[in-house]
Amino acid sequence: MALPLRYNFRNVLVRWRTTVFTILGIAAVVAVFVLLRGMARGIERSSGNTGDPRNILVVRKGSQAESGSLVTGEQFRTLRYFDGIAKNERGEPVISAELVMIVSAPRRAGAGEANTLLRGVTAGGMELRPQVTLKEGRWFVPGKREVVVAQRLASRFAGFEIGGTIKAGPDRLTVVGHFDGTGSAFDSEAWMDADEARSIFDRDTYSSVLLRPRDEAALTNLVARIQADKRLSLRAEREVDYYSKQTMTAVPIKYLAGMLGVAMSIGAVFAAMNTMYASVAARTREIGTLRVLGFSRAAIVVCFLVEGSFLAMLGGILGSALAWGVYAFVVVRGINFGTMDFQSFAETVFQFRVTPDLMLLGVLFSVAIGLAGSLFPALRAARLPVISALRSL
Amino acid sequence: MTFASFIAKNALRNKRRALLTVVSVAVSCGLLVTLLTLQRELTVPPESEAASLRVIVRNKVSLAQPLPAKQLSVVEKIPGVVAVSPFTYFGGNFREETVTSFAQFAVDPARFRDLIVEGKIADGSYDDFIKDRTSCFVGADTMKRYGLKIGDKMRFTGTIYPVDLDLKILAVFQGTVDDRGVFFHHKLLDELMGNPGTVGTWYLRVASADVANDVIARVDKAFENSSAEVRAETERAFQMGFISMLGNVKMLIGSISAVVVFTLVLVTVSTMSMAIRERFRELAVLKALGFKRTELFGFILAESFGLAALGALVGIGGSWAFWTLIDLQKLTNGFLLYFEVTPRIMATGATVAALLGIVSAIGPALAVARTSVVEGLKTLD
Numbered sequence: 001m002a003l004p005l006r007y008n009f010r011n012v013l014v015r016w017r018t019t020v021f022t023i024l025g026i027a028a029v030v031a032v033f034v035l036l037r038g039m040a041r042g043i044e045r046s047s048g049n050t051g052d053p054r055n056i057l058v059v060r061k062g063s064q065a066e067s068g069s070l071v072t073g074e075q076f077r078t079l080r081y082f083d084g085i086a087k088n089e090r091g092e093p094v095i096s097a098e099l100v101m102i103v104s105a106p107r108r109a110g111a112g113e114a115n116t117l118l119r120g121v122t123a124g125g126m127e128l129r130p131q132v133t134l135k136e137g138r139w140f141v142p143g144k145r146e147v148v149v150a151q152r153l154a155s156r157f158a159g160f161e162i163g164g165t166i167k168a169g170p171d172r173l174t175v176v177g178h179f180d181g182t183g184s185a186f187d188s189e190a191w192m193d194a195d196e197a198r199s200i201f202d203r204d205t206y207s208s209v210l211l212r213p214r215d216e217a218a219l220t221n222l223v224a225r226i227q228a229d230k231r232l233s234l235r236a237e238r239e240v241d242y243y244s245k246q247t248m249t250a251v252p253i254k255y256l257a258g259m260l261g262v263a264m265s266i267g268a269v270f271a272a273m274n275t276m277y278a279s280v281a282a283r284t285r286e287i288g289t290l291r292v293l294g295f296s297r298a299a300i301v302v303c304f305l306v307e308g309s310f311l312a313m314l315g316g317i318l319g320s321a322l323a324w325g326v327y328a329f330v331v332v333r334g335i336n337f338g339t340m341d342f343q344s345f346a347e348t349v350f351q352f353r354v355t356p357d358l359m360l361l362g363v364l365f366s367v368a369i370g371l372a373g374s375l376f377p378a379l380r381a382a383r384l385p386v387i388s389a390l391r392s393l
Numbered sequence: 394m395t396f397a398s399f400i401a402k403n404a405l406r407n408k409r410r411a412l413l414t415v416v417s418v419a420v421s422c423g424l425l426v427t428l429l430t431l432q433r434e435l436t437v438p439p440e441s442e443a444a445s446l447r448v449i450v451r452n453k454v455s456l457a458q459p460l461p462a463k464q465l466s467v468v469e470k471i472p473g474v475v476a477v478s479p480f481t482y483f484g485g486n487f488r489e490e491t492v493t494s495f496a497q498f499a500v501d502p503a504r505f506r507d508l509i510v511e512g513k514i515a516d517g518s519y520d521d522f523i524k525d526r527t528s529c530f531v532g533a534d535t536m537k538r539y540g541l542k543i544g545d546k547m548r549f550t551g552t553i554y555p556v557d558l559d560l561k562i563l564a565v566f567q568g569t570v571d572d573r574g575v576f577f578h579h580k581l582l583d584e585l586m587g588n589p590g591t592v593g594t595w596y597l598r599v600a601s602a603d604v605a606n607d608v609i610a611r612v613d614k615a616f617e618n619s620s621a622e623v624r625a626e627t628e629r630a631f632q633m634g635f636i637s638m639l640g641n642v643k644m645l646i647g648s649i650s651a652v653v654v655f656t657l658v659l660v661t662v663s664t665m666s667m668a669i670r671e672r673f674r675e676l677a678v679l680k681a682l683g684f685k686r687t688e689l690f691g692f693i694l695a696e697s698f699g700l701a702a703l704g705a706l707v708g709i710g711g712s713w714a715f716w717t718l719i720d721l722q723k724l725t726n727g728f729l730l731y732f733e734v735t736p737r738i739m740a741t742g743a744t745v746a747a748l749l750g751i752v753s754a755i756g757p758a759l760a761v762a763r764t765s766v767v768e769g770l771k772t773l774d
Contacts, residue, residue, distance in 0.1 A: 017663075017666065018663055018666070018667060021659050021660075021662060021663035022663065024659050025656050025659040025660055025663075028652050028655055028656045028659070029656060031652070032649055032652050036649075039645075060555055062550055062551060062552060062555065063552055063553070063555075064552045067457065068484070068552055068553040070555055101454075101455070101457070101458070102454075102455040102456070102457040102458070103454055103455050104453075104454070104455040104456070107637075112633075112634060112637040113634065113637070114637065114638045115455055115456070115457075115638060167453075168454050169452065169453050169454040169458070169620075169621065169622050170618060170619075170620070170622055201454070201458065202620070233555075260424070260649065263420060263423075263424045263427075264421075264424065264653065264656070266420050267417045267420040267421050267424070267656065267657075267660070268656070270413045270416050270417035270420070270660075271413075271417050271656075271659075271660040271663070271664075273413055274410060274413045274414060274417070274660070274663075274664055274667070275663065275667075277409060277410065277413070278410065278667040278671075281407075281671075282671070340638040345456070345457070345638075347638060
């Protein structure tokens with residue numbers, strides 16, 4: 001089928017003003033869509049990216065987050081002697097009982113306070129989390145009131161720089177280092193010695209237990225055994241599974257992205273329709289001429305669809321590029337975003353991520369807008385009777 | 394033909410375009426109003442006069458850290474404190490639900506009575522609630538949502554406390570800003586937990602709003618340098634603190650609204666310039682007939698303003714009707730309780746639309762003004 005595409009192309013250039021407005025409008029819609037999706041993606045990634053598939057995390061049955069869980073010393077001692085737990089060089093089981101506390105701290109911007117997660121870890125707990133590496137300063141010394149905070153968290157709170165102090169009631173903790181959690185949920189935490197944390201917060205219980213089974217078969221056995229033990233009333237699951245379930249925080253943002261995507265695309269479809277109808281109406285005589293020259297009705301429909309979706313695609317590419325530009329700016333400037341995690345009530349630090357697949361999604365979205373917006377105008381163009389089309393001014 | 398009917402005829406002569414323009418302006422205006430309302434709901438808690446009379450005292454470390462129950466005798470004696478009750482968030486899941494869809498608090502019923510100022514007892518009797526240690530005091534919205542009646546049992550699985558509750562509804566309240574909560578005896582929680590001697594927070598009422606700040610300072614001071622330092626703040630400040638923890642949400646919604654407005658401008662500007670370009674010849678004829686530039690500008694302005702206003706009316710009115718009529722609590726699963734499209738927000742939307750109508754008339758009007766009659770008559774499309 002011969003298509004008068006050259007004609008369409010030149011037309012777009014001649015009517016550049018309308019073209020530019022249409023492209024910019026669609027670009028704005030696509031940029032918002034891609035950025036919001038990128039935000040939800042960033043939050044999901046921070047919890048989906050956490051943990052080691054070889055580890056088991058144990059919390060109290062019924063608790064939704066580590067911060068609301070209680071594991072007693074007795075339960076911990078029982079777990080410690082379960083069969084199938086890996087042993088280190090010294091012959092000790094690789095297991096760590098930890099305390100997760102919420103501490104409120106002042107924001108850097110001076111805008112009130114927010115909760116942060118303070119984790120009391122043991123040496124074993126650090127071995128179990130190779131994801132976390134020291135970036136600056138040094139690790140805390142057990143028995144001292146020292147704390148190491150995630151670099152990303154430090155960028156959002158006052159007093160979290162090395163040498164700063166975090167107040168926990170009447171007690172003060174000195175920040176001695178910054179760690180990098182490589183985009184995991186640990187990027188929203190501060191770590192200190194577990195025993196010291198228990199003494200400060202006056203707790204004789206732990207929050208959770210992290211352990212490493214000997215092998216895959218031992219892992220399955222251990223999970224089944226802990227779950228079945230009525231006396232313990234604990235819940236065991238793979239550490240990665242536990243964290244991937246903690247993605248609820250991203251849900252409201254995902255909804256928002258969906259709702260805005262739909263509402264804004266309705267607006268964009270109408271705008272695109274308007275532009276295409278106008279350009280069809282203005283070109284009635286030209287369309288008649290094309291028909292006389294022998295182009296079929298179908299060819300006319302297709303070429304108007306191509307024109308509309310091509311314009312929209314340009315908008316989509318521009319919008320995706322814009323979203324990527326914002327993302328690049330945020331990464332270069334090292335800006336971190338935070339929102340409240342509705343499960344732990346502590347601040348989750350995240351960075352939004354604009355990936356090539358999201359950008360592609362944005363472009364596809366724009367093409368869909370373009371097709372929807374140009375379908376009716378294209379059909380109208382094809383239906384114009386040749387003679388009257390030629391006569392019209 | 395009057396000027397008004399001339400303008401109206403012009404605006405509607407391409408009915409499809411007029412409709413598309415009105416609809417796209419309406420969708421964008423509706424979206425803008427919705428976003429602004431969302432921002433307001435997330436950043437401004439529902440106002441209640443009594444909230445400035447009530448003070449919440451929490452552990453300075455964080456809300457999650459409990460307070461010793463023995464602090465009660467000290468708090469009680471602080472001048473300006475009229476009533477005080479323990480106030481502990483239980484955070485249980487109702488029946489088989491997997492999320493906490495409404496709050497439950499453990500209180501001291503006899504003391505708590507003096508703290509509820511604005512609500513009233515809608516059903517049952519508060520005295521019965523005080524007498525029965527395993528009973529609860531429930532908000533009317535929750536009663537309605539689950540179809541509960543006096544005497545029914547409510548079962549909660551603890552997510553923070555390792556205990557479950559089985560409570561009998563003996564009284565119902567109504568008329569507070571949030572009629573969803575469930576209140577039960579702190580004694581019951583203490584018993585189930587093996588009397589740990591702790592409470593979540595203290596909830597107190599001060600004599601008047603004027604003394605609130607003094608009372609707050611006195612409470613903070615009373616426990617300074619003790620093992621459990623406290624932070625006291627008015628209920629309103631407490632809610633604002635929660636909201637500030639939402640982080641960058643406010644900025645996020647603000648920037649999206651800006652983009653929506655920007656798109657809106659693009660759409661109407663381009664429509665108006667299309668509508669005028671089509672009519673260049675006619676406008677030239679009008680000029681030749683002796684109409685002044687200002688009059689032509691008036692025609693264009695009236696047309697674009699009229700279309701924008703109609704779109705705004707449909708969009709703003711439509712979103713107002715939508716958010717007023719739907720059952721929001723059901724839709725958001727208790728996440729949002731109110732979604733009040735305030736007159737102020739509607740006025741903001743209308744102002745944006747009005748400015749839009751004016752801005753989009755400027756470009757085409759300038760083009761018309763600049764074109765000479767001869768040039769205008771020569772234009773083909």
